[in-house]
Amino acid sequence: MLPIDFIDNMSNQLGGELDAFCQALSEPAVVSIRLNDKLPKQQLDVMAYTSPSERIPWTDDGYYLSERPRFTLDPMLHAGCYYVQDASSMFLEYVLKTFVDKDSVVLDLCAAPGGKSTILSQHLSDKGLLVSNEVVRQRVFVLSENMQKWGNGNCVVTHNKPAEFAQKLPSVFDCMLVDAPCSGEGMFRKDEKAQEQWSLPNIQMCAKRQKEILANVWDALKPGGIMIYSTCTFNQTENEQITRFIARDLGADILQLNIPQQWGIVHTDGYRFYPHRLRGEGLYMSVLRKHKTAYSDSIRIPPLPRRRHITDESLLRSWLQHPEQWHLRQTERFTVALPARYADLVEYLYAHFTCLSAGFGLSELRGRTQHPQHSLSMSKELVAKQFCTVELDLPTALDYLRAQAISLENAPKGLVLLTYKSVPLGFAKNIGNHCNNLYPNEWRIRIANS
Numbered sequence: 219m220l221p222i223d224f225i226d227n228m229s230n231q232l233g234g235e236l237d238a239f240c241q242a243l244s245e246p247a248v249v250s251i252r253l254n255d256k257l258p259k260q261q262l263d264v265m266a267y268t269s270p271s272e273r274i275p276w277t278d279d280g281y282y283l284s285e286r287p288r289f290t291l292d293p294m295l296h297a298g299c300y301y302v303q304d305a306s307s308m309f310l311e312y313v314l315k316t317f318v319d320k321d322s323v324v325l326d327l328c329a330a331p332g333g334k335s336t337i338l339s340q341h342l343s344d345k346g347l348l349v350s351n352e353v354v355r356q357r358v359f360v361l362s363e364n365m366q367k368w369g370n371g372n373c374v375v376t377h378n379k380p381a382e383f384a385q386k387l388p389s390v391f392d393c394m395l396v397d398a399p400c401s402g403e404g405m406f407r408k409d410e411k412a413q414e415q416w417s418l419p420n421i422q423m424c425a426k427r428q429k430e431i432l433a434n435v436w437d438a439l440k441p442g443g444i445m446i447y448s449t450c451t452f453n454q455t456e457n458e459q460i461t462r463f464i465a466r467d468l469g470a471d472i473l474q475l476n477i478p479q480q481w482g483i484v485h486t487d488g489y490r491f492y493p494h495r496l497r498g499e500g501l502y503m504s505v506l507r508k509h510k511t512a513y514s515d516s517i518r519i520p521p522l523p524r525r526r527h528i529t530d531e532s533l534l535r536s537w538l539q540h541p542e543q544w545h546l547r548q549t550e551r552f553t554v555a556l557p558a559r560y561a562d563l564v565e566y567l568y569a570h571f572t573c574l575s576a577g578f579g580l581s582e583l584r585g586r587t588q589h590p591q592h593s594l595s596m597s598k599e600l601v602a603k604q605f606c607t608v609e610l611d612l613p614t615a616l617d618y619l620r621a622q623a624i625s626l627e628n629a630p631k632g633l634v635l636l637t638y639k640s641v642p643l644g645f646a647k648n649i650g651n652h653c654n655n656l657y658p659n660e661w662r663i664r665i666a667n668s
Contacts (some may be wrong), residue, residue, distance in 0.1 A: 223418050224403065227453055235494065238617040242494035247408045249283040250498075252307040252337070255296055255319040256369060256598065261639050262294055264285075270442075274497075275481055277308040279340075280501050282497060290665055293615040298367030298596055300550050303333045303525035306404075306491040306498035310334050310395070310446070313505055314341045316353060316445050316475055321345040322392035323563070327435055328382055330357035332364035334397055335446075342358040347560040348373045349391075349567065351382070362574040363661055370599040371544070372557055375574040376569050384437035390563075393444040394435065398428045398460075404500020407493070425455050429463055436468050442510040447468060447488070448503040457502040458487045458591060470506035519562045527554070534580055537590065538599045546580065552591070553580045554597070592658050595635060595642040602642060605635040609642070618643060618655060621662035625652050 221242060229236045251264060259265050262497050267283040274280035282305065289295050289302055318324070320342055329350040336349050350365060350373055354359040362375040383391075391503045434446070438444060445464060449456050457624040464470050472487055482496035483489050488504030528534070528546050534553060535541035545561035547554050547568075556564045556577040564576055578599070579591030594600055608629045610618060615638040617624050619639045626634065629648050647654040 219413075220406070221416050224416060231452070231454065232492075235492075238494040239492060240605070242492075243407045245407065245493075247499060248305060248497045249286045250303060251281055251283060251310075252277065252303050252308055253279040253281070253298045253300045254368060255279075256299050257639075257641055261641075262299060264289075264292060264294070264300065272374065274305045274308055275478070276483075277305075277310040278311070280305060280308045280311075289627055290663060293619060294369065294621050294641065294642060295655070296661075296663070297638065297641045297643055298369050298524075299641060301333055301336050301364075301368070304499045304501075306496075306501035307333055308337065309489065309491070309501065309503060310337045311450075313446055313475065317473065317507075318377055318393045319346075319506060323347045323390060323393045323560070324393045324395070325383060325435075325438065326350045326395045326397070327383070328352065328430070329375075330354065330547065334360045334395060335361070335365060335373065337370045338395065338466070339365065339368060340371050342372050343370070344372065346372060347557060347563065348376070349376060351376045351378055351383070353377070358574055359660070361458070366575060366578065366593045367596050369578075369596050369601060370518065371555055371577045371597060374564055375483075376567065377572040377574055380431050380435035382571065383435050387517060387566075388437045389440045389514045390519075391439050391443060393446065394439050395446045395448070396426075396428075396432060396435070396457065397448045398431060398456075400428070400449040400451040400456050401453070401525040402425050402450060403452045404491075406500075409541065410512065421423075421453055421455050422449075424451075425460060425519065427516050428456060428460050432460070432464060432468065436508075437515065439508050441508055441509045441512040441514050444473075445506045445508060447506070448501065450499065450501055452490075452492075452500050452502070455496060458489070462503040462525070463489045464504075466505055467482065468540070469509040472511070473505040473507055475505065478528075505549075519566050521562055522565055529583065530581075531645075533588060537594060537601055537604050540599065546579070547577075551583050553583075554578065554589075555580045555597075573619040590620075590645060592644050592656065595644045600642060602635060602637075605645075606630055608636055608646075608648075609640070610633045610636055610638050612638070615643060618646070618657055618661065619663045620660060621655050621657045621659050623652055623655060 252505040268281045330352040335350040358377045405412040491501040543560040544555040579593040581588040
């Protein structure tokens with residue numbers, strides 16, 4: 219049962235469309251996915267639940283599904299071949315293509331669990347750098363996992379407060395996405411708890427917090443930079459009023475997009491997604507450009523110290539498709555690959571921020587031998603032919619993803635790269651009659667087959 223105060227609010231907002239809106243909220247949520255470019259979509263079993271006519275119009279890689287498969291039991295999901303995401307959220311891709319250059323430095327401030335960060339990462343590709351931040355500690359680990367699975371090495375995952383970016387990285391970011399914590403009205407048909415926790419005072423509390431977050435991080439955005447503000451709620455207090463606050467109090471111009479009418483998106487000071495007008499959940503997104511005349515207290519990122527010797531560097535670089543594009547950062551045990559063109563900035567982030575992950579883990583030194591890290595198997599940079607590869611059937615792949623013991627008949631002893639439908643899942647060490655499963659224990663599947 220929808221809260222009475224919520225219905226009254228939406229009646230004022232929608233007028234004669236209220237009944238259709240409430241009916242839509244009583245229906246099952248639409249299921250949709252966004253594909254990675256790790257493999258041709260024809261290899262995905264999940265594509266049996268869709269058709270070419272079911273493409274989401276505002277994104278190149280999004281599809282509606284006719285029903286919800288058991289995603290957790292699909293190895294391709296764990297390999298990062300696709301992301302289960304609401305269609306409305308994929309509108310970010312359309313915004314990025316319109317306003318954000320691929321060689322940008324971007325901050326996703328409230329990034330967990332990572333759906334919008336994977337869109338940003340895909341857009342920037344090998345030209346830009348993404349900093350994906352999450353202030354809630356329990357959520358930042360899921361964010362890091364999802365970004366590693368997606369396989370682009372252009373991301374740094376951090377766990378810091380918004381004000382730290384303004385203080386330590388003033389005027390550094392070309393673009394910032396603030397997908398702000400909100401009252402969650404757009405999640406009502408997906409999450410019953412969202413209805414139970416809703417109240418008018420909570421809307422006011424969320425709006426106050428949204429203004430604080432934006433004001434605290436604002437100085438990290440370059441003059442002329444792009445601010446993308448979004449929520450998953452319907453009320454104007456957390457949406458249009460916050461967009462006007464950014465424009466009026468922080469100093470920005472509201473930007474316009476050319477939106478085809480048949481998409482069903484409502485244009486106000488931003489772009490509204492109503493479930494009775496289109497196939498997606500509730501979303502609001504606005505785009506602003508910070509005034510170019512804004513005061514800029516920019517920072518000079520110090521250059522890297524003199525290059526240190528990297529143990530087994532030629533071996534490690536042979537594991538990479540484009541070795542010249544990566545700066546190797548090595549500690550006593552671990553080596554990570556960072557985007558070379560942004561190495562100074564990433565090292566600065568390591569020094570001044572709490573970094574959960576950066577680039578991708580390349581190797582771990584055990585004794586005198588370099589062992590590949592799991593994140594290398596997820597990376598699009600992996601040169602698979604450098605490792606002995608063993609193809610798994612579905613039951614064995616699921617056992618591996620549960621971090622259980624598996625056996626590989628007729629496979630050579632030693633380190634092997636395990637694949638499913640030719641897509642890497644991770645590494646194992648074949649002893650002979652069994653394998654040491656090297657899948658990260660914290661990532662393991664925790665449900666049974668049935």
